[in-house]
Amino acid sequence: MSAEGDIVRFEDVSMRYGRGPDVLRDLSFALPKGSFHFITGPSGAGKSSLLKLIYLAASASRGRVEVFGQDARQVRTKDIPAVRRRIGVVFQDLLLLDHLSAFDNAALPLRIAGFKAADYRADVAELLSWVGLGDRMGAMPPTLAGGEKQRLAIARAVVARPEILLADEPSGNVDYDMALRIFRLFVELNRLGTTVIIATHDQDLVARSGRPVLHLEHGRLTHLPPPPGEGP
Amino acid sequence: MSAEGDIVRFEDVSMRYGRGPDVLRDLSFALPKGSFHFITGPSGAGKSSLLKLIYLAASASRGRVEVFGQDARQVRTKDIPAVRRRIGVVFQDLLLLDHLSAFDNAALPLRIAGFKAADYRADVAELLSWVGLGDRMGAMPPTLAGGEKQRLAIARAVVARPEILLADEPSGNVDYDMALRIFRLFVELNRLGTTVIIATHDQDLVARSGRPVLHLEHGRLTHLPPPPGEGP
Amino acid sequence: MSAAFDPVTWRPAPFLPARDARDPALLFVVAVLCFLACLTALGVIAADRAAGGWASQLTGEATVIVRARGGETPDAAAARAAEALAGVSGVTEARALEREQAYELIRPWIGDTTDLDDLPVPRLVAVTLDASTPATAPALTQALRAAGVDASVDDHSVWIKDIRRAADLVRWTGALVFLLIAGAAGAVVVFATRAGLAARREVVEVLHLAGAEDGYIARLFQFRFAYIAAVSGAIGAAGAAALGAVLRLLGGGEGITPALPIAWMDLLAVLPCPLLAAAVAAVAARTTAAGLIRAMR
Amino acid sequence: MSAAFDPVTWRPAPFLPARDARDPALLFVVAVLCFLACLTALGVIAADRAAGGWASQLTGEATVIVRARGGETPDAAAARAAEALAGVSGVTEARALEREQAYELIRPWIGDTTDLDDLPVPRLVAVTLDASTPATAPALTQALRAAGVDASVDDHSVWIKDIRRAADLVRWTGALVFLLIAGAAGAVVVFATRAGLAARREVVEVLHLAGAEDGYIARLFQFRFAYIAAVSGAIGAAGAAALGAVLRLLGGGEGITPALPIAWMDLLAVLPCPLLAAAVAAVAARTTAAGLIRAMR
Ligand SMILES: Nc1ncnc2c1ncn2[C@@H]1O[C@H](COP(=O)(O)OP(=O)(O)OP(=O)(O)O)[C@@H](O)[C@H]1O
Ligand SMILES: Nc1ncnc2c1ncn2[C@@H]1O[C@H](COP(=O)(O)OP(=O)(O)OP(=O)(O)O)[C@@H](O)[C@H]1O
Numbered sequence A, B: 001m002s003a004e005g006d007i008v009r010f011e012d013v014s015m016r017y018g019r020g021p022d023v024l025r026d027l028s029f030a031l032p033k034g035s036f037h038f039i040t041g042p043s044g045a046g047k048s049s050l051l052k053l054i055y056l057a058a059s060a061s062r063g064r065v066e067v068f069g070q071d072a073r074q075v076r077t078k079d080i081p082a083v084r085r086r087i088g089v090v091f092q093d094l095l096l097l098d099h100l101s102a103f104d105n106a107a108l109p110l111r112i113a114g115f116k117a118a119d120y121r122a123d124v125a126e127l128l129s130w131v132g133l134g135d136r137m138g139a140m141p142p143t144l145a146g147g148e149k150q151r152l153a154i155a156r157a158v159v160a161r162p163e164i165l166l167a168d169e170p171s172g173n174v175d176y177d178m179a180l181r182i183f184r185l186f187v188e189l190n191r192l193g194t195t196v197i198i199a200t201h202d203q204d205l206v207a208r209s210g211r212p213v214l215h216l217e218h219g220r221l222t223h224l225p226p227p228p229g230e231g232p
Numbered sequence C, D: 001m002s003a004a005f006d007p008v009t010w011r012p013a014p015f016l017p018a019r020d021a022r023d024p025a026l027l028f029v030v031a032v033l034c035f036l037a038c039l040t041a042l043g044v045i046a047a048d049r050a051a052g053g054w055a056s057q058l059t060g061e062a063t064v065i066v067r068a069r070g071g072e073t074p075d076a077a078a079a080r081a082a083e084a085l086a087g088v089s090g091v092t093e094a095r096a097l098e099r100e101q102a103y104e105l106i107r108p109w110i111g112d113t114t115d116l117d118d119l120p121v122p123r124l125v126a127v128t129l130d131a132s133t134p135a136t137a138p139a140l141t142q143a144l145r146a147a148g149v150d151a152s153v154d155d156h157s158v159w160i161k162d163i164r165r166a167a168d169l170v171r172w173t174g175a176l177v178f179l180l181i182a183g184a185a186g187a188v189v190v191f192a193t194r195a196g197l198a199a200r201r202e203v204v205e206v207l208h209l210a211g212a213e214d215g216y217i218a219r220l221f222q223f224r225f226a227y228i229a230a231v232s233g234a235i236g237a238a239g240a241a242a243l244g245a246v247l248r249l250l251g252g253g254e255g256i257t258p259a260l261p262i263a264w265m266d267l268l269a270v271l272p273c274p275l276l277a278a279a280v281a282a283v284a285a286r287t288t289a290a291g292l293i294r295a296m297r
């Protein structure tokens, strides 16, 4: 059963794509509400796949995934959007809409959540400035530099102050200073109550942050997080 | 005039997109044939733009760019493909073809150069194994992990043993061990005669490599490369 | 460039690329097929009217040939026949024709003659029938026999059968062609919509992953493609109506119009076209979007 | 999965996604329009034949009404007329009809009579004309006058004018509709090809950046889309030919076929359709690809 305060819980979770081999095997862990974790591991270890299970874009082939205290398998199809709106995701391949300006891309979650433009205009502009896109707000993604696109994807993920933030390799295309700046943004968000989970190869950042790490190798968890139940 | 042995030469080069501001300003440098350089600089400094000038996907708004001893401006449109076939590029956004298998993607430059499948089959398979994709050769890019896609893009860039290799952030999505492995691949290629130019944020790699660095800030060169003319 | 961007004046852009709404391929294909469908519809209406016109012209009248008998003069016999026929229900008017008119018709058979009185030239009675309840040939024959007149009735029934058959042929062929083209237009709307939507897969994906409700996404596409189909349907319909109007004007009394008489009111028949196209596109877009979303979960 | 992948048996995959070649939207739209175009072509051919048939039936014969004069018996006059007419160049055969046949034609005018000999019943001569160089009515009249026969010639010229006009109307309308549909089909091929190619922009980009020659890229698209158009053109043409064959079989002697007489050979008229569609698509694909490449440089 889900412990009070665990916002994400995996119990003996395995996962595979179609009829392929298991890319995640027997994962068990729990992330308390308001925690801040890194997921590390070599390329192909299953980091992105693990995040997909959390934002309900894939389902476990065995075991039980719980998000917001609900069994992922029990969430009805029509309730998935509501769950997704509580989760912000920085996708590894960004998934920006090329025909929308940076500003429109960043504002997208707020529009979907039904907010009025007048209410969030200033917030979006401020956030974009914060990630260094203040003078590129009207630009379309194909005209942005690689690191600029990545920062835009981060802005979009955090703009609606989600309860869970999943970031998949959010600093692969930015320099170290910018990576630190982004990390500070995540820390700030975490301080306001968001549970943060970051998949990354940036060992430096992981080491300096002093945050707990879930390390995957070939789909298996090799470093365990601190025992669950010590939520905020 | 172009010094003997300089494979890339910039003379007071500025560049901009459309009617936008200059993204590169007054760049002057020369890269000897067979050299190995890094290009560093914060996000948006103009690294990718500089590489575009070399593979003729953009042209300078002022100044003179020379590639293979020819003025880029003088290359006739119909001769561009021939120049491009001598250059391998790892694009920052990878540009893999989603409907082709990893193997087909990697073999693409060889097919375009007119080689017969029988002649390169084994080489492509060996290269893919080398970058750790030995068991994913039949997979389509959308089913590859982020780092796997990046390694595939690298394999495609080097497969035809180009005279110049341009790699734009080639290790943003791979772990440190894999980044080193890729670096060794580039070194190997360089030893065989390829001029290598890598744009990256990975300060660690740059520092450990001991190779010369072109550092860009706001489109200006701040570290100069060693004086030209010491090529192989 | 971005220098011109001011967040204060920013208005949300449509989630679907505006240029898609001007997608020339979709617009053109749907417009052409709607044009052809409307044109066929106009043609069918006109052909139907033409056929109806021929038939009613023929059913509206009959000719009776009266032969003088037993000393009666031909003219007297014709007058008596006309009188008898006028009394039959379903006859509006019966009028004995002049001797010369009757002679004209049989002249080839007897050659030029100056002395008409010498000849037993039959007389003709032109009968105008009631349009709604025309008298039948047997009824006319019956009345003539009752009046003791030797006459034969020609109600054009042989002709009418042929005309009716030709009219039915035109009507059915037209309807078939119309159904074919309208079906093609509908199918093109469906497929073009599906193709257009498949190209916007990434919009569906991003919105879906960002937590947009399925109905919200489906509605975006539904309105967009309904709008495109309505616009191209309207273009096609307007084109067909314009061509119809040109034909109407060009062929005032002769030319194409007598064969295909188009009335100004007929042009209104193209009105449902944009609506139908929009409805088909809306349903196609909705179901396709729903399918894409299902595949993504 | 990748476990099944063996580099030794690997064969290069086509640069353009194979599923594009089965793009249902493009296939269907082109097939439908080719079907309609071919069907119209068949219809025009058949209508042309029908009209030609009516006209040649009428132009192939003439009727001469012979009136006895100056003591000659009607039969003798008719025989003399037939003889005179047979000598006219452009006449294949001239045959005097029996008295009864002539009487049948004028019976309505004179009523039932048992004593035919009492009546000055004219005689008829049926003239069969040479199909290629038919004798004209004036030539026949001339010959009859020369032979001193009192006769009138009916060469159906009134009817022929009407028939010719109707035939021309059918022919021109058909040709217009055909041109419209064929034009629409061609334009659809062009636009569908452009739309399909725009969706493959990234293939053009990657090949271009990898150093593929412009002609090489253009050719990929050219062959691909020509192939698609040829296949759908063939499907449409086959459908039209099949429908034509069904109509041919259904309406053996009557039904639709007399009005639209389709010959088996006519079905061959659909053959150029796939070729034309392929040619149009090839040119469209080539120019579009070239345009995309130019925009990329
Ligand atoms: N859609 C898919 N279909 C099939 N296999 C997939 C799919 N996505 C990922 N895989 C495979 O699953 C394994 C784990 O992939 P995943 O993306 O989770 O790795 P990752 O840890 O995120 O790697 P990276 O650091 O390179 O992004 C890899 O072997 C990958 O090839
Ligand atoms: N196609 C384009 N149109 C307009 N502006 C562009 C275009 N591509 C890049 N830019 C702008 O030019 C500047 C330099 O971009 P460039 O991609 O060269 O940077 P970079 O050094 O590669 O950055 P990164 O490390 O983030 O990839 C940036 O401000 C970027 O927004």
Ligand SMILES: [Mg+2]
Pocket (backbone or CB within 6 Å): A047, A048, A049, A092, A168, B145, B146, B147
């Ligand atoms: Mg990943």
Ligand SMILES: [Mg+2]
Pocket (backbone or CB within 6 Å): A145, A146, A147, B047, B048, B049, B092, B168
């Ligand atoms: Mg870049």
